[in-house]
Amino acid sequence: MKKRGVGFASIFYGTGYGNGFPDESRATAEIKEDGSIIIYVGVSDVGSGGLSIMWQIAIETLGVNKEFVKIKHNNTSMMHDSGTAAASRQTYNTGNAVLDACSKLKKNMMLASEEVTNLKVLYKQMVTKRIETRVEGYFKATTKEVNLETGQGNPYWPYTFGAQMVTVEVDDETGKVDILDIVSVNDAGKIVNPVLAAGQAIGGCAMGIGYAIMEEVFVNKGEIKNRNFSNYIIPTSKDVPNIKSYFVEDIEGTGPYGAKGLGEPVMIPTAPAIINAIYDAVGVRIYDLPATCDKVLLAIKNNA
Amino acid sequence: MQAVGVNYTRPDVYGKISGKAVYPDDIEFEGMLYAGVKRSTIAYGKVLSINIDEIKQLPGVEYVIDYTMIPGAISHGVIFKDIPILVKDIVKRIGDCLILIVTNDKESLKNALKQVKVEYEEYEGVFTVDDALKEDAPIIGDGSNILYDIKIKAGNIDEGFKEALHITENLYCSQMTEHAFLQPEAAVACYDDDGTLKVYVATQYPHYDREEVARCLNVSEDKVKIINTTIGGAFGAREDINPQCHAAIATYISKKPVKVLYTREESIISHSKRHPMKMHYKTGVTKDGKLCALKARIYGDTGAYASWGMNVLRKAAVHATGPYVIPNVDIQALAVYTNNPYSGAMRGFGATQVPLASESQMDILAEKLNMHPLKFRYINSFEVGSNTATGQKLVSSVGIKKCIEKIAEIAEIKL
Amino acid sequence: MIEVTLKINGKMYTRKINPMLRLIDFIRDEIKLKGTKEGCGEGECGACTVIMNGKTVNSCLVLAASANGAEITTIEGLSNGDHLHPIQEAFIEVGAVQCGYCIPGMILSTKALLDENLDATEAQIKEGISGNLCRCTGYTKIVEGVKIAQKKIINSQEGD
Numbered sequence: 001m002k003k004r005g006v007g008f009a010s011i012f013y014g015t016g017y018g019n020g021f022p023d024e025s026r027a028t029a030e031i032k033e034d035g036s037i038i039i040y041v042g043v044s045d046v047g048s049g050g051l052s053i054m055w056q057i058a059i060e061t062l063g064v065n066k067e068f069v070k071i072k073h074n075n076t077s078m079m080h081d082s083g084t085a086a087a088s089r090q091t092y093n094t095g096n097a098v099l100d101a102c103s104k105l106k107k108n109m110m111l112a113s114e115e116v117t118n119l120k121v122l123y124k125q126m127v128t129k130r131i132e133t134r135v136e137g138y139f140k141a142t143t144k145e146v147n148l149e150t151g152q153g154n155p156y157w158p159y160t161f162g163a164q165m166v167t168v169e170v171d172d173e174t175g176k177v178d179i180l181d182i183v184s185v186n187d188a189g190k191i192v193n194p195v196l197a198a199g200q201a202i203g204g205c206a207m208g209i210g211y212a213i214m215e216e217v218f219v220n221k222g223e224i225k226n227r228n229f230s231n232y233i234i235p236t237s238k239d240v241p242n243i244k245s246y247f248v249e250d251i252e253g254t255g256p257y258g259a260k261g262l263g264e265p266v267m268i269p270t271a272p273a274i275i276n277a278i279y280d281a282v283g284v285r286i287y288d289l290p291a292t293c294d295k296v297l298l299a300i301k302n303n304a
Numbered sequence: 305m306q307a308v309g310v311n312y313t314r315p316d317v318y319g320k321i322s323g324k325a326v327y328p329d330d331i332e333f334e335g336m337l338y339a340g341v342k343r344s345t346i347a348y349g350k351v352l353s354i355n356i357d358e359i360k361q362l363p364g365v366e367y368v369i370d371y372t373m374i375p376g377a378i379s380h381g382v383i384f385k386d387i388p389i390l391v392k393d394i395v396k397r398i399g400d401c402l403i404l405i406v407t408n409d410k411e412s413l414k415n416a417l418k419q420v421k422v423e424y425e426e427y428e429g430v431f432t433v434d435d436a437l438k439e440d441a442p443i444i445g446d447g448s449n450i451l452y453d454i455k456i457k458a459g460n461i462d463e464g465f466k467e468a469l470h471i472t473e474n475l476y477c478s479q480m481t482e483h484a485f486l487q488p489e490a491a492v493a494c495y496d497d498d499g500t501l502k503v504y505v506a507t508q509y510p511h512y513d514r515e516e517v518a519r520c521l522n523v524s525e526d527k528v529k530i531i532n533t534t535i536g537g538a539f540g541a542r543e544d545i546n547p548q549c550h551a552a553i554a555t556y557i558s559k560k561p562v563k564v565l566y567t568r569e570e571s572i573i574s575h576s577k578r579h580p581m582k583m584h585y586k587t588g589v590t591k592d593g594k595l596c597a598l599k600a601r602i603y604g605d606t607g608a609y610a611s612w613g614m615n616v617l618r619k620a621a622v623h624a625t626g627p628y629v630i631p632n633v634d635i636q637a638l639a640v641y642t643n644n645p646y647s648g649a650m651r652g653f654g655a656t657q658v659p660l661a662s663e664s665q666m667d668i669l670a671e672k673l674n675m676h677p678l679k680f681r682y683i684n685s686f687e688v689g690s691n692t693a694t695g696q697k698l699v700s701s702v703g704i705k706k707c708i709e710k711i712a713e714i715a716e717i718k719l
Numbered sequence: 720m721i722e723v724t725l726k727i728n729g730k731m732y733t734r735k736i737n738p739m740l741r742l743i744d745f746i747r748d749e750i751k752l753k754g755t756k757e758g759c760g761e762g763e764c765g766a767c768t769v770i771m772n773g774k775t776v777n778s779c780l781v782l783a784a785s786a787n788g789a790e791i792t793t794i795e796g797l798s799n800g801d802h803l804h805p806i807q808e809a810f811i812e813v814g815a816v817q818c819g820y821c822i823p824g825m826i827l828s829t830k831a832l833l834d835e836n837l838d839a840t841e842a843q844i845k846e847g848i849s850g851n852l853c854r855c856t857g858y859t860k861i862v863e864g865v866k867i868a869q870k871k872i873i874n875s876q877e878g879d
Contacts, residue, residue, distance in 0.1 A: 006715075009663040010681050013655050019618060045316060046538035047818025047855045052314040057306035066307065071315070072531040074510075076674050077500070081511040086543055086649060125313055146618070149633065151456025155622050161385060161704040165711050175770065185710045187703025189449040193312040195814035199856055205855030207539075210421070210481075217480040217577055221431055222347030222398045222643045227569040229763035229852060234484050237845040246710055248511035250703030257308045258720040264652045264697065271656075272663035274553060276677065279667065288477040313811060320819030321807040323754020323794035326821065330753035483737040484854055486766055487757045536756075536820030537854050568759040 002169050004180070005281025009273035010163035013265035014156020015088040022147035025097035026080035028059070029105040031126065035119035037062060040072045042082030048263050049196035050090040053097045056192050062103035062109075068119055071141065078135075088261030091192060092158065093139055095256035101137025103261050108132055120205065127291050158260045159253045162186040164205070164269035168277040174233040175297025177213050182215060182243040186266055187250045190258035194247070201245035208270020212293050221300040262295045316534070321683040325534040328490035330543045333561035336492070337366060338413045339406045339554040340564060342420040343573065344395040347643040348429035349443070351393055354400065354403055355421045362419060364412025367557055369404040372408040374553055376522030379547045382512070384610040386446070387646070389520055395424070396444060397407040397608035399644055405555040406554045406562060428457075429643035433582065433603045436640045444608060445641035446667040447487055451606050452614040454621050455692050464597030464632025468588030470672040471597075476585065476661040480605070481578040487536020493551035494561035500527050503552050508542045516545050517552045521613040529553070540649030546613055576611050576648030579639075581620065589669045594683050595630045598693075602637040602658065611648030612640035619654035620642040625693045626662035627704045628684040633693045661710050682708045682719045723787040725778070728796025738784045742776070745783035747782035747792060755822050758852070763850035768824035769793050775831045775850075794823035797830065799856045805871035806830055806864070815864035817855035825851045829865050837869060 017023040024156045027041040039058045043053040051071055059066045072078055082094045109116060112125040126133050134174035146153035167181040184201045214233050218225040226232040249257035271289060279285045319325035342354075350681075353715035359368050367593050371378045371390040379385045380391060403423060407413040430436045436449040445451055465471060491505040501521065507513050510530040518525045535542070553564040566574065581604045588597040602620050606613035621637035650656070670680035685704045691697055711719045724733040727750060734749050746755050746769065755778060758766035762777040769778045797804045806829050809815075816822050825848060832839055839847060842860040842863045845858070853861065859875035 005852045007667070008678050008681065009659060010619055010627055010660050010685065010704060011655070011663075012623065012686065012704060013652070014622060017615075019615070021615075036504065042511060044510065044535060044538075045326060046508060046535045046542070049314055049817070051316055052312060053413070055315060056310070060305055063306065066312065076510045076514045076528075076532075077526075079568055083507040084542065084543060085538065086392055087653065119620055123317040130506055133590075138646055141395045146454070147437060147454075148454050148695055149455060149457075151621065151693065152458070154696045155618065155694055156635050159698065159703055161627060161686075161702065162709040163704070163711050165678075165715055167491065175353065183711060183714055185707040187701070187707055189703075191311065193311060194309070194313075195860075197313065198784065199814050199860055202857035202859045203355075204651070204857075206865070209654070215479070215481045215484075217482050217572075217645070219323055221429070222429060222645070224398070224573055224645060227572045228761055229568065229759045230761060232482055232484065234753055234852060234854060235478055235857075236849045237854060237867060238533070238849045240858050243859050244714075245358050247709070248703050248706035250509075252701035252703045255701075258701075259308075264655075268652050268656050269663070272659045275660065275664055276667045285664065285668070287474060287664070311814070314814075314816070316819070317811050317816050319801070320816050320822050321810050321826065323752075323823045324796055326753070327756070329757070486764060486818065486852065486854055487756070487759065491754050535818060537818040539854070568761075568764075618792075 002171050003281045004169050005277040007166050007273040007277025007280055008010045009269035009276065011265060011268045013047050013160045015158060015160055015261035016141045016143065016156055017087055017093055017263035018143045018156040020143055023083065023093060023141035025082040025094040025139045027097040027101040027137040028057060028134060029101035031123050033123055035068060035123060038072055040079040040096060041094060041098055042079045043073045043090055044085035046085050048200060049193060050085060053091050053095060053192045057095050057098050058102045061099055062106050080248060089265045091259050092255050092261050093141055096139035097137045097271060099256040100294050101135055102137060103173055104135040126226045160188050160260050160262055162265050162269050166273040166277045170278055170281040172282050172300050175293035177291060177296060178246045179209055179241050180230035184243060185246045186249060186262060188262035189252040189255050190249050191247050192259050196246040197247060197262060199262055203210045204266030205243045205270045206235050206240045208267045209239060212274040216290055231258060312553055324404050327487055328492055328533045329565050331492045331504050333494055333676055334559040336563055337408055337558055338410050339404055339550060339562045340413050340417055341401040341550055342403050342417055343398040344398060346395060346424050346426050347398050349395055349424040349426040350393060351391060351402060352423040352425055353661055359405060359416055359420060360630025364407040364409055365405060365416050366408055367406040369557060375556065376518055380549060381610060382544055382612055384671055387609045388512045397645055399522060404554060406558055409692050420679060431642055432643055433605050436642050440524050442499050442555045443481045443528040443667055444643060447640045451610055451639055451641055454618050454637050456621050456633060456635040458693055459632030461597055461599055461632050461634040464590045467590050467596045469591040471588045472665055472668045473586040476583040478581045478657045478660055480580040482572055483539040483541035485539055485541060488568055490565040491547035491548045491551040492561060492563045493555035496529060500529050501552055501555060502529045504531045505548050506542060507532050508538050513548050518548045521552060521556050539651045544576055545647045546574055568574060572643060575660050577645050578650035579606060579616050579647040581657040583658060585661045587665040587669060589673065593673050593675055593683055595628050596631045597632040599624055600624045601636045604639045605644055606639040607641055607642055609645035609646040611646050613647060616634040616654040620658050622694055624654050624658050624662060625656040626659060627686050629686060629712045630693060676717060678708060678712055678717050679719050700703050721784055723784055725786055725789055725791055727791045728793060734828060736783055740783045741779055742781040742783045742786050745780060752793050752795050756823060765824045766821055767778055768827045768851060770827050770831050774826050781825035795828060806868040809868035810864040811870060813861040813864045813867060820855040824837055825861060833869060833872060837872060846856050
């Protein structure tokens with residue numbers, strides 16, 4: 001018989017390298033003779049939209065039309081080091097460096113002319129008045145190394161939060177778990193681009209489904225047995241339900257326009273919420289991930 | 305606001321929907337060579353011989369490169385430089401890189417890699433954390449099998465459990481997983497007109513790659529350029545070096561453009577994995593439903609190389625409580641070396657593993673209390689001014705209660 | 720070596736090839752159309768999907784020689800100059816694209832599906848793209864994109 005259950009999980013997530021590890025980002029903003037503004041920044045867009053986020057923060061800060069702003073981000077000889085696209089740190093850390101560079105450039109632009117109407121003309125005015133047309137932005141996160149014996153300290157900042165509610169259906173004759181519905185709510189401060197953020201949240205849930213009920217690298221004496229998608233099974237379109245994503249924007253004052261990182265934390269509550277939902281559905285608790293059919297079925301049999 | 309909070313169309317989308325976006329395997333140069341590595345098939349042992357002279361004679365083979373031909377550093381790593389670019393003598397995992405073969409076409413490369421014969425002296429390896437922690441275990445790490453050991457202590461754990469009405473104690477295990485991004489690793493290296501060596505690669509951190517490539521070539525960083533192409537997903541697996549140094553060394557030696565391209569199998573064998581963890585949890589709650597004590601022991605199988613093992617287990621320890629105030633904690637997390645594939649960064653980085661334990665414990669205790677699990681979370685969750693287990697005061701932007709309120713609103717649950 | 724002729728995106732290509740050459744290698748290495756992606760090499764991920772004589776195939780599983788005389792559509796054949804196909808427009812509009820590596824195959828699977836059944840239900844859409852793995856998006860916005868593409872195509876046909 002198929003039985004339904006609902007499960008919850010909530011999490012927090014410290015973004016950035018943390019633990020006092022130098023967590024720095026740099027960006028350069030330059031107005032060009034043709035009136036375009038180039039932001040040179042070492043943002044790697046792994047698909048998560050970091051490039052768009054930097055672009056939007058730059059446009060907001062400069063207060064110019066988006067057509068004039070371009071991001072150059074892919075050649076190490078053209079931009080300074082902005083750290084890894086990891087630790088959910090690009091929006092907060094590198095975003096702050098872009099904000100810093102663009103604030104300085106904006107200030108210089110205002111020095112040349114209070115009213116910005118034509119960027120080509122403004123560039124000429126800046127050159128005539130010997131105002132810098134190229135400025136550097138920088139941001140360093142503040143965290144402190146924790147004591148290895150007591151763990152006391154401030155290891156990360158800022159923290160992102162999330163909670164999810166998952167509805168599952170468990171077939172108590174086969175142990176098969178179907179995910180019927182996920183509600184994902186996250187606090188990543190101000191959301192810079194809602195569609196991109198929702199994309200992260202939904203994609204995170206899908207990866208969480210894989211982690212909860214499907215995926216495992218089988219290793220025997222150090223040898224990986226499943227080396228392709230025929231036996232390392234990740235979710236397909238048929239495994240992922242419609243996922244509803246919401247953001248509560250608890251503004252972080254040190255973030256660019258109040259934003260915090262969100263790439264990683266969005267996937268975290270899914271697996272434990274599924275495990276709790278399985279318990280709610282059939283009264284068995286799975287202690288080892290993933291909750292595959294055979295594990296769930298065995299637990300049901302042992303429970304009977 | 306004009307641009308922040310607005311759904312701008314991401315600027316890279318047009319290339320991606322038209323097939324014009326350039327990923328590293330899409331790059332070709334005139335006269336480009338192909339390179340690939342022969343990887344170890346044993347998990348622990350010493351390389352005695354490789355039939356390099358025979359391989360050199362095979363059709364299409366231009367160069368066979370071993371560690372002696374690397375101009376600079378022969379190993380790399382995000383924190384410890386312990387991963388061999390090409391093995392000197394000892395292999396510690398299946399998939400360690402032994403020799404680099406450079407050919408003038410793809411087929412010759414495939415053929416040459418098949419013909420490599422390696423003689424090993426195989427050692428007894430360790431494949432579980434429990435075995436690695438035994439007194440007589442072979443030492444896989446640098447002097448110890450414990451890469452990292454962190455403790456978090458706050459309050460008084462014994463007193464904390466005395467306050468508890470309910471206590472639950474359980475063992476949780478999480479599995480090794482794979483990033484499974486869609487674009488397998490590839491890199492193309494060539495010399496630029498200005499004499500710098502250029503590597504096209506899809507990477508999470510181009511400046512780190514530049515540093516590693518310069519180190520292995522023994523040149524200054526300004527002699528290397530990393531061109532970060534369109535990236536076909538990453539999720540943590542493009543943080544450690546993979547094809548970058550091999551492509552660069554092959555170009556350095558051949559003076560020609562060289563492409564390295566992984567199959568899906570090689571991608572899965574080569575890059576880091578999510579740490580499997582064992583998590584012993586004992587959690588106590590008072591009659592008022594307040595969490596009062598947590599004792600946690602967390603063991604992560606970090607595999608053969610350090611990668612981000614320290615940082616991952618630290619993150620697991622710091623997040624072991626979940627987003628809740630627990631005044632008395634005793635947490636310990638260890639990263640332990642084995643001869644398994646090395647573990648490293650993967651989305652959530654240690655904080656993804658521990659909620660299996662912490663959030664299951666929450667539900668078990670809520671049931672004992674006869675309280676709705678969402679309400680139980682709500683009354684224990686952080687707010688501005690709360691202290692985490694590490695004694696960090698959360699001074700701003702603590703949205704967890706708002707998140708739970710939103711769920712409660714949707715599900716019509718009274719908190 | 721054998722001679723084959725394939726019609727790709729409306730253009731005839733004749734090449735002398737190794738009989739073991741895969742269709743994906745013919746497209747990427749011989750014709751130099753790089754939009755078709757290889758993700759697994761064994762027909763599991765769908766990144767290399769192309770349309771062959773109206774049906775989707777995994778081009779890593781088809782020998783170029785066996786496709787002799789076939790009509791192939793790749794992602795490069797979808798848009799007309801700068802004029803995007805409605806599926807491409809819809810994918811942009813809803814934010815269905817993240818890393819982008821699965822997208823050419825995903826779009827071609829969608830095209831084949833909608834060419835056959837423009838009124839496909841959500842379940843049929845999910846079935847139709849289930850051979851195309853995506854690790855980034857969780858598919859929700861892709862499915863949404865397909866639904867918008869359906870409306871766009873229906874509207875444009877009504878306009879004809």
